[in-house]
Amino acid sequence: MRLDVVTIFPEYLEPLNVSLVGKARARGQLDVRVHDLREWTHDRHNTVDDTPYGGGPGMVMKPDPWGEALDEIIGSGADGAEPVIVVPTPSGRPFTQELAVELSGKPWLVFTPARYEGIDRRVIEEYGERCDVREVSIGDYVLAGGEAPVLVMVEAVARLLPGVLGNAASHQDDSFAPGEMAQLLEGPVYTKPPEWRGREIPEVLVSGHHGKIARWRRDQALARTTANRPDLIAGAEAGSFDKKDRQT
Numbered sequence: 171m172r173l174d175v176v177t178i179f180p181e182y183l184e185p186l187n188v189s190l191v192g193k194a195r196a197r198g199q200l201d202v203r204v205h206d207l208r209e210w211t212h213d214r215h216n217t218v219d220d221t222p223y224g225g226g227p228g229m230v231m232k233p234d235p236w237g238e239a240l241d242e243i244i245g246s247g248a249d250g251a252e253p254v255i256v257v258p259t260p261s262g263r264p265f266t267q268e269l270a271v272e273l274s275g276k277p278w279l280v281f282t283p284a285r286y287e288g289i290d291r292r293v294i295e296e297y298g299e300r301c302d303v304r305e306v307s308i309g310d311y312v313l314a315g316g317e318a319p320v321l322v323m324v325e326a327v328a329r330l331l332p333g334v335l336g337n338a339a340s341h342q343d344d345s346f347a348p349g350e351m352a353q354l355l356e357g358p359v360y361t362k363p364p365e366w367r368g369r370e371i372p373e374v375l376v377s378g379h380h381g382k383i384a385r386w387r388r389d390q391a392l393a394r395t396t397a398n399r400p401d402l403i404a405g406a407e408a409g410s411f412d413k414k415d416r417q418t
């Protein structure tokens with residue numbers, strides 16, 4: 171998968187050299203290209219923003235540098251290849267595991283994190299007519315720019331790529347993954363030693379009884395979801411609960 175990021179803070183994307191994403195790059199599973207938007211400015215001050223038409227606080231990112239950057243980057247793809255353009259914005263559609271899975275199936279993503287009050291609307295319109303453009307928010311709070319959301323989205327997508335996670339099964343039971351535990355948060359986990367500061371692990375986990383362990387894990391997941399995300403329980407279909415699920 172190819173990933174391009176256009177930003178005025180390329181150094182903010184340094185974490186893409188580390189850990190899971192960094193290793194996927196080193197192995198050639200990810201081709202990540204971070205670009206400085208100011209390379210597509212032509213004035214002495216490398217201006218990327220200006221005052222908003224209609225007045226109001228803050229600054230708006232000018233369309234020209236974005237247009238030149240995106241034309242060049244999109245044009246650099248293989249014959250006829252078109253990226254999905256992901257525009258991080260608090261006004262976008264929610265970034266979900268479902269969207270991460272969809273994006274992980276695309277060959278090429280271009281991220282356009284903005285600072286200030288966002289990008290001149292005409293840029294989104296223009297590329298919306300040429301490519302698949304997704305305006306995406308990572309949650310109901312406001313950040314100073316889209317760079318941290320790009321780190322979040324790239325990590326969520328990269329770990330779904332074949333061969334990127336050590337164990338392909340390790341995202342099968344993720345919170346929010348489809349399947350038997352769909353809509354449930356993951357329960358607690360334990361490792362050695364069996365007793366730590368007088369605290370013992372739940373006995374069922376060393377019982378060797380796989381049915382009982384599965385039942386216990388599901389009850390833990392239900393309890394945690396009820397406490398932390400009651401909206402997920404309320405939104406789940408009745409059919410996603412079995413008769414042994416304790417209803418609270």
Ligand code: 6GU
Pocket residue numbers: 257258259260306307308309310311312313314315316319
């Ligand atoms: Cl994608 N950008 C910004 N600036 N703030 C956000 C966001 C994105 N998602 C949630 N808050």
